[in-house]
Amino acid sequence: MVKTESSPKQAFYDFYLDEHQNIACRRLHFAGSSFGLLGLAKSVKTGSAKPLVKGIAAGYACAWVGHFFFEKNKPASFKFPLKSFVSDFRMYNDVLRGNLSLRDRKFDKAR
Numbered sequence: 001m002v003k004t005e006s007s008p009k010q011a012f013y014d015f016y017l018d019e020h021q022n023i024a025c026r027r028l029h030f031a032g033s034s035f036g037l038l039g040l041a042k043s044v045k046t047g048s049a050k051p052l053v054k055g056i057a058a059g060y061a062c063a064w065v066g067h068f069f070f071e072k073n074k075p076a077s078f079k080f081p082l083k084s085f086v087s088d089f090r091m092y093n094d095v096l097r098g099n100l101s102l103r104d105r106k107f108d109k110a111r
Contacts, residue, residue, distance in 0.1 A: 012080070016087040017100075019076050025066035026095070027102050032062030033092045063088070 020026050039055015042048075060077075067075045077084035094100040101107035 012083050013087050013090060016076055016084065016091065019067075019073055020071065020091065021105060022066070022071045023102060023104065024070040026091070026100070028062040028066035028070070029088060030092060030095055030102060032059035032066075033088055035059045035062065 020029065036055045036059035039051045039053070039058070042051035042055075063077075064075060067073055075084070076087070091100060095102060099109045
């Protein structure tokens, strides 16, 4: 696919996508990020941090299951926590916009 941007951020995102080629892993990441966002929304609404903590825990659990059991690699967040966090939501956004598929990688347009 054609790369439209050649920056360090894009290079890391390309690496990040290489680490998330398995569709089950992507689905689990999407679900996990959704749990995190729902936890954030509920924490804002209730003023309690508990839903946010639960959402983050569920999000990481989903992502790690995806990596260890489906992708068969170590999460990038172990070495690059901040870049991975940002890239996860970039991937989430790409899925929402239809640039990355949760069905089949042949439908990916993000790279």
